[in-house]
Amino acid sequence: MSRLAALLPTTFSRTIEDWLAEDIPSFDYGGYVVGNDEKVATLFCKSQGVLAGVPFFDQVFRHTGCTVTWSIEEGAEIIPLNGKVAVAEVRGPARRILMGERLALNILARCSGVASRARRLRTLADTLGFTGVIAGTRKTTPGFRLVEKYGMEVGGADTHRMDLSTMVMLKDNHIWATGSITNAVKSARSVAGFSVKIEVECQSEQEAYEAIDAGADIVMLDNFTPEALRLAVSNVKTRCLSSHSGVLIEASGGITEETAALFMLSGIDIISFGTMTQSVPHVDFSLKIAREASEPASSANGVCDF
Numbered sequence: 001m002s003r004l005a006a007l008l009p010t011t012f013s014r015t016i017e018d019w020l021a022e023d024i025p026s027f028d029y030g031g032y033v034v035g036n037d038e039k040v041a042t043l044f045c046k047s048q049g050v051l052a053g054v055p056f057f058d059q060v061f062r063h064t065g066c067t068v069t070w071s072i073e074e075g076a077e078i079i080p081l082n083g084k085v086a087v088a089e090v091r092g093p094a095r096r097i098l099m100g101e102r103l104a105l106n107i108l109a110r111c112s113g114v115a116s117r118a119r120r121l122r123t124l125a126d127t128l129g130f131t132g133v134i135a136g137t138r139k140t141t142p143g144f145r146l147v148e149k150y151g152m153e154v155g156g157a158d159t160h161r162m163d164l165s166t167m168v169m170l171k172d173n174h175i176w177a178t179g180s181i182t183n184a185v186k187s188a189r190s191v192a193g194f195s196v197k198i199e200v201e202c203q204s205e206q207e208a209y210e211a212i213d214a215g216a217d218i219v220m221l222d223n224f225t226p227e228a229l230r231l232a233v234s235n236v237k238t239r240c241l242s243s244h245s246g247v248l249i250e251a252s253g254g255i256t257e258e259t260a261a262l263f264m265l266s267g268i269d270i271i272s273f274g275t276m277t278q279s280v281p282h283v284d285f286s287l288k289i290a291r292e293a294s295e296p297a298s299s300a301n302g303v304c305d306f
Contacts, residue, residue, distance in 0.1 A: 031095030049283035053111030066092030118155025130264035223253035
């Protein structure tokens with residue numbers, strides 16, 4: 001199992017159990033059909049991508065009483081040949097394999113999709129010599145954040161803030177509600193203390209200067225064009241570097257995988273992508289139980305006995 005599995009909270013097991021309960025609220029009719037004979041199912045990957053979500057997949061089948069054996073390590077790039085490649089085997093009673101099948105595949109497909117995009121963005125940054133942080137955002141699916149943030153980790157991206165308790169991010173609504181960037185930062189610092197970083201979303205250079213002077217740790221230059229961003233970063237660094245050398249500059253807002261290279265500029269410390277989780281293509285997986293040999297027809301002449 002990947003070392004990253006050690007990051008997961010113990011509560012993720014209960015989450016998996018809740019998801020299984022959601023999928024089987026009463027009778028399992030399909031499970032009745034297939035029964036409890038021991039079977040082996042092969043997990044196939046049918047599209048290119050980074051394998052991610054192994055601990056969640058394992059936990060689904062641990063709850064259903066099955067065992068999983070992996071032939072490919074988490075974090076590996078999978079390139080299917082001849083349409084598909086075997087990734088793992090699941091062993092257990094037929095009805096229990098099928099009990100967990102769809103939930104496990106849904107988790108694996110999305111987690112791997114997020115990891116794949118994260119890996120592509122990190123690889124692009126490395127190729128271009130960009131040494132800043134490639135990060136996701138809090139634009140995650142409600143109830144599914146842990147899986148998506150885990151996928152970022154597997155893909156080599158930073159998870160940014162996990163939730164509202166992790167870091168203070170003061171956006172336009174916070175600023176409008178308090179009257180100014182300075183007021184918002186002062187109020188945040190009064191309760192966040194020294195251990196929680198404060199980031200301010202800025203729409204202009206002047207807002208960036210105010211945020212830095214107010215004591216922000218991170219300044220987000222939001223929705224800048226690449227040309228405006230290049231100029232703003234140069235000006236902010238020149239003006240504030242000597243007195244506020246620890247301030248980080250983040251670029252964000254509408255940056256996609258297709259436009260990312262334009263924003264990988266010198267002086268940018270962080271680029272965050274909402275698209276790391278929004279509209280991300282899934283990696284295609286399927287789980288197939290080994291097929292039984294066909295039985296001979298009961299009547300050669302097509303006549304049925306009742």
